[in-house]
Amino acid sequence: MKFNIKDVAKKAGVSISTVSRVVNNSKAVRPKTEEKVLKAIEELGYKPNAIARSLKIKNTKTIGIMVPDISNQFFPEVVRGVEDVANMYEYNIFLCNTDLDQEKEIQYFDVLEEKQVDGIIFMGNIISEELEKRFKICDIPIVLIGADYGEMPSVTTDNVQASKDVVNYLLNKGHKRIGMITGKEKDPVVGQARKQGYVEALEASGVDYNEELVAEGGYRFKSGYEGAKKLLDIKEKPTAIFVASDEMAIGAMRAALERGIAIPEELAIVGFDNIHMAGKVYPALSTIGQPMYEMGAIGMRVLTKILHDETLDSKKVVLSYSFIERESS
Amino acid sequence: MKFNIKDVAKKAGVSISTVSRVVNNSKAVRPKTEEKVLKAIEELGYKPNAIARSLKIKNTKTIGIMVPDISNQFFPEVVRGVEDVANMYEYNIFLCNTDLDQEKEIQYFDVLEEKQVDGIIFMGNIISEELEKRFKICDIPIVLIGADYGEMPSVTTDNVQASKDVVNYLLNKGHKRIGMITGKEKDPVVGQARKQGYVEALEASGVDYNEELVAEGGYRFKSGYEGAKKLLDIKEKPTAIFVASDEMAIGAMRAALERGIAIPEELAIVGFDNIHMAGKVYPALSTIGQPMYEMGAIGMRVLTKILHDETLDSKKVVLSYSFIERESS
DNA sequence: TTGTAGGCGTTATCAT
DNA sequence: ATGATAACGCCTACAA
Numbered sequence: 062m063k064f065n066i067k068d069v070a071k072k073a074g075v076s077i078s079t080v081s082r083v084v085n086n087s088k089a090v091r092p093k094t095e096e097k098v099l100k101a102i103e104e105l106g107y108k109p110n111a112i113a114r115s116l117k118i119k120n121t122k123t124i125g126i127m128v129p130d131i132s133n134q135f136f137p138e139v140v141r142g143v144e145d146v147a148n149m150y151e152y153n154i155f156l157c158n159t160d161l162d163q164e165k166e167i168q169y170f171d172v173l174e175e176k177q178v179d180g181i182i183f184m185g186n187i188i189s190e191e192l193e194k195r196f197k198i199c200d201i202p203i204v205l206i207g208a209d210y211g212e213m214p215s216v217t218t219d220n221v222q223a224s225k226d227v228v229n230y231l232l233n234k235g236h237k238r239i240g241m242i243t244g245k246e247k248d249p250v251v252g253q254a255r256k257q258g259y260v261e262a263l264e265a266s267g268v269d270y271n272e273e274l275v276a277e278g279g280y281r282f283k284s285g286y287e288g289a290k291k292l293l294d295i296k297e298k299p300t301a302i303f304v305a306s307d308e309m310a311i312g313a314m315r316a317a318l319e320r321g322i323a324i325p326e327e328l329a330i331v332g333f334d335n336i337h338m339a340g341k342v343y344p345a346l347s348t349i350g351q352p353m354y355e356m357g358a359i360g361m362r363v364l365t366k367i368l369h370d371e372t373l374d375s376k377k378v379v380l381s382y383s384f385i386e387r388e389s390s
Numbered sequence: 391m392k393f394n395i396k397d398v399a400k401k402a403g404v405s406i407s408t409v410s411r412v413v414n415n416s417k418a419v420r421p422k423t424e425e426k427v428l429k430a431i432e433e434l435g436y437k438p439n440a441i442a443r444s445l446k447i448k449n450t451k452t453i454g455i456m457v458p459d460i461s462n463q464f465f466p467e468v469v470r471g472v473e474d475v476a477n478m479y480e481y482n483i484f485l486c487n488t489d490l491d492q493e494k495e496i497q498y499f500d501v502l503e504e505k506q507v508d509g510i511i512f513m514g515n516i517i518s519e520e521l522e523k524r525f526k527i528c529d530i531p532i533v534l535i536g537a538d539y540g541e542m543p544s545v546t547t548d549n550v551q552a553s554k555d556v557v558n559y560l561l562n563k564g565h566k567r568i569g570m571i572t573g574k575e576k577d578p579v580v581g582q583a584r585k586q587g588y589v590e591a592l593e594a595s596g597v598d599y600n601e602e603l604v605a606e607g608g609y610r611f612k613s614g615y616e617g618a619k620k621l622l623d624i625k626e627k628p629t630a631i632f633v634a635s636d637e638m639a640i641g642a643m644r645a646a647l648e649r650g651i652a653i654p655e656e657l658a659i660v661g662f663d664n665i666h667m668a669g670k671v672y673p674a675l676s677t678i679g680q681p682m683y684e685m686g687a688i689g690m691r692v693l694t695k696i697l698h699d700e701t702l703d704s705k706k707v708v709l710s711y712s713f714i715e716r717e718s719s
Numbered sequence: 720t721t722g723t724a725g726g727c728g729t730t731a732t733c734a735t
Numbered sequence: 736a737t738g739a740t741a742a743c744g745c746c747t748a749c750a751a
Contacts, residue, residue, distance in 0.1 A: 063529070065728055076738040081730060091736060106527065111504040112450065113728035115441050116743050123484070123505070131460070132470040132683075134666070141461040144487050153501060155452070156485040158473050172482060175440040176452070198435065200392070282670050311670050318672050337463070338667040341611050341640050343647050354461075394744055405722045410746060417747095420720060442744035445727050 064105040073101035084109055115177065124180040124364060125155040125173035127166060133280075134308055134336040135353065136184070139206060142357025143182055150365045152179070163189040170195055180364045182206060182357075186248040202367040206360040208250055214367065214376040216360045220250055223349045223382045224258025224303070225265075227331050230384065231301045232266050236329065239263070240274040240299030242288035242309055251280065255305045255333060274299055278309050285309025289316035293328075301329035301390070307336045307348055314342070314389065329390040344388035352380050393434040402430035413438055444506065453509040453693065454484040454502035456495060462609075463637055463665040464682065465513065468535060471686025472511055479694045481508070492518040499524055509693045511535060511686075515577040531696040535689040537579055543696065543705040545689045549579055552678045552711045553587025553632070554594075556660050559713065560630045561595050565658065568592070569603040569628035571617035571638055580609065584634045584662060603628055607638050614638025618645035622657075629657060630719070636661035636668045636677055643671070643718065658719040673717035681709050 066084075070077040075094060082088050083098045090098075101107070115121045126143055128136045140156065147154050155178060157169040166185065170192065173181055180202045188196070188210050196203055196213070205215035231239050241259045244251030256275070263270050273295060276288035285304055292299055293316065304310035310332030314324060322328050324344055332339060335350035359378060366373055395413075399406040404423060411417050412427045419427075430436070444450045455472055457465045469485065476483050484507060486498040495514065499521065502510055509531045517525070517539050525532055525542070534544035560568050570588045573580030585604070592599050602624060605617035614633055621628055622645065633639035639661030643653060651657050653673050661668060664679035688707060695702055 067728080077729085078731085078738060078740095079736085082737090085730085087730085089736070094736080108500070108504050110445075110506060110728050111501075112441055112444050112506050113743090114730075116439075116445050116728080116745090117730045119743075121441065130470065131473070132466040132666075137461040137466045140485070141459065141487060144460070144485060148487075153484050153486070153505065155482045156469070156473060157482070158470060158477075171437070172440075175437050176482065177439060177441050308670075311667075315670065315672060337461075338640075338671075341637075341644065342667070342671050343644060395746095396744080406745080407722060407747080408720085411721090414746085418720070423720080439744055442727090443746075445729090445744080446746050448727075 064107045065110065066107075068105060069098065069101045069107050072105060073097045119177075120179050121177050122151055123153045123155060123176075123178050124182065124361075125157060125169070125176075125178045126182040126184075127157045127159050127169055127173075128184045129161045129186075130158050131156060134338075135334060138337075138353035139184070139357035139360075142354040142359075143361040144357075146358045146361040146365070152361075152365075159185060161185060161187075163192065166192055167195065174199055174201065180204070180368055182360055182364060184208070186250055186252075202364060204360050204364050204367070206356050209377065212376070214363055214373070216356050216363065216378045216380060218351050218356075218380050218382045220254035221258040221261070223333070223384075224255045225262040226258075226384055227303050227333075227349060228259050228262035229266070230386075231303065231329060231331065231390070232262070232268070234301075234329065234390070236299075236301040237268070238271075238274065238297065238299040238301070239268075240276070240292045240302040242276050242278045242285055242292070242302060242304045242313060244305040245279060246277060251305050251333075259303055278305065280306055280308065282308050282312040282315075285312030286316050287312075289313035293317065293320060293322065298328075300327070301331070304330060304332050307332035307334040307339045307346060310346055310348065310389075311338070311342055314344070314346070325388065325390050331390050335385055340385075340387060347387045347390035348385050350383045350385045352382070355380060393436045394439065395436075398427065398430045398434060398436050401434060402426045448506075449508050450506050451480055452482045452484060452505075452507050453511065453690075454486060454498070454505075454507045455511040455513075456486045456488050456498055456502075457513045458490045458515070459487050460485060463667075464663060467666075467682035468513070468686035468689075471683040471688075472690040473686075475687045475690040475694070481690075481694075488514060490514060490516075492521065495521055496524065503528055503530065509533070509697055511689055511693060513537070515574075515579055515581075531693060533689050533693050533696070535685050538706065541705070543692055543702070545685050545692065545707045545709060547680050547685075547709050547711045549583035550587040550590070552662070552713075553584045554591040555587075555713055556632050556662075556678060557588050557591035558595070559715075560632065560658060560660065560719070561591070561597070563630075563658065563719070565628075565630040566597070567600075567603065567626065567628040567630070568597075569605070569621045569631040571605050571607045571614055571621070571631060571633045571642060573634040574608055575606060580634050580662075588632055607634065609635055609637065611637050611641040611644075614641030615645050616641075618642035622646065622649060622651065627657075631657065631659050633659060633661050636663040636665045636675060639675055639677065639718075640667070640671055643673070643675070654717065654719050660719050664714055668714075669716060676716045676719035677714050679712045679714045681711070684709060
């Protein structure tokens with residue numbers, strides 16, 4: 062049995078306008094009347110219909126969040142950050158998994174638009190031309206997390222600098238042969254930026270960049286495992302490996318451990334991301350910590366600011382990372 | 391610039407009904423007319439307003455999913471399962487993190503109801519009286535995942551039997567002193583069911599249940615770590631520990647490793663859940679695999695069946711688990 | 720095949 | 736302080 066505002070009005074013996082007023086307490090209502098209405102609401106178990114409301118007032122108090130894959134280590138935390146502040150401002154979130162598939166991204170974008178979300182948070186490595194066009198012509202505020210693009214609001218960390226820090230740290234520890242397992246080449250963030258930092262740090266220190274010491278990986282455990290095996294196969298093995306993601310780093314550790322190579326004595330390993338498990342594996346993984354929860358929370362905060370016409374200090378927020386030294390280096 | 395069905399109608403020189411018809415291709419429209427309409431839609435970049443549509447046809451093609459915490463190991467995969475099949479049936483999902491907080495659960499339930507979701511998927515260890523009351527009086531179909539309650543549709547695995555299997559396996563390996571780190575006592579699933587299996591298997595084999603050998607844990611790494619330390623402190627140490635969750639098991643391994651106790655030679659450890667990292671830690675963790683993705687996918691499938699009035703074979707689906715023997719046992 | 724009009728459950732303007 | 740009423744954008748009898 063579902064009741065609407067009319068039923069409540071009838072039961073309370075008032076007009077629907079008054080009911081609306083007490084529900085939203087938008088305008089003064091005589092206490093006596095309010096009481097009657099409240100009682101009717103209570104008795105009928107009336108719940109206002111948010112859909113009808115949205116249609117009228119033209120906002121839905123919902124936002125969409127597009128992530129590559131919620132079941133991947135990196136994303137649950139940022140989604141949690143988003144959801145927490147969304148909840149604080151009384152927004153709900155539509156979760157969309159894109160698998161980095163451009164078609165799916167567009168498809169989801171369309172539904173989100175049709176469902177009239179108030180805003181969108183987008184995470185993805187690359188923004189296709191098609192998607193960019195949509196972004197441009199639509200009037201829904203969008204904020205990017207973890208990636209950056211043109212004039213769009215975004216929250217990121219400085220991946221290049223972070224990678225430099227790692228390499229410098231390794232250099233300072235006396236390592237001369239530092240290998241790297243990278244992300245995918247065409248991925249601007251994990252693939253390119255992190256490698257760029259590696260290369261630049263090496264050059265800045267006068268160490269020759271050695272193609273042989275770098276293996277292209279993907280994102281997952283297996284490619285780290287394979288990458289490390291490859292690097293450990295060369296006659297002059299690296300004494301340290303910088304790995305572009307924690308999950309790959311754990312794969313790399315595995316490869317080393319299987320060969321009886323001691324970590325960190327014979328081989329230092331540093332990862333990137335500080336996923337939940339990074340501090341729990343044995344030996345615990347040194348890594349770059351990205352404030353994932355904060356990225357989500359701040360991204361959503363930026364979105365609410367846009368939504369509420371508050372002034373933004375800056376459309377681009379760059380969060381600081383931290384190097385977390387544990388046992389693997 | 392946002393256009394509505396009226397604008398399209400005007401531009402195409404037809405009535406809004408015809409526009410509606412081609413958008414939903416619900417009824418025959420002369421090809422010529424259709425073309426005109428399509429062109430108008432294209433030119434204006436018209437997108438139907440799903441909110442208005444929902445108001446009229448009384449469904450929203452969205453469902454809500456309540457999980458304790460998306461950033462916890464266990465849930466992202468099941469949410470992914472849910473989302474995949476939701477997407478297949480053209481539903482979107484509202485993600486709600488409850489933190490197992492009963493107030494938050496009710497609060498979210500209220501919004502979901504107000505936002506007129508077509509269905510709800512609920513995950514949580516315990517269903518409070520208040521929540522149960524809401525569940526009962528509302529007419530939104532709800533399916534439970536990972537827990538079971540009264541007459542409600544649910545998808546679960548047999549935690550008691552799984553735990554028995556683990557203990558029997560350990561018994562067969564010759565272990566006499568088998569410890570356990572449990573979940574929280576008042577939690578029916580992780581806490582009670584898994585412990586029950588442990589107790590029953592022991593009794594069935596004529597091994598005395600020994601209070602001293604069990605430590606109450608929580609869900610996280612730390613409580614596993616502490617629990618194991620406690621068990622390893624007693625003079626007659628267990629030679630095997632069954633741990634009620636993988637994350638705690640990894641904590642337990644850590645405790646053992648720190649004391650130089652070899653796994654599995656001196657101490658066998660078996661976890662529960664088969665989280666993503668279980669096979670990646672070193673030594674790789676033996677565990678009970680719950681088909682998390684499937685639980686989500688099937689749960690959502692059940693929901694769609696209810697939503698579309700298809701007949702359910704059974705309101706209660708119990709999925710089979712699998713024992714995954716790896717290196718820690 | 721196409722158009723007219725009423726209604727979905729609200730909010731908000733304008734009277735009263 | 737309260738009530739009548741016109742939107743909001745769409746779907747769908749019913750009529751033409």
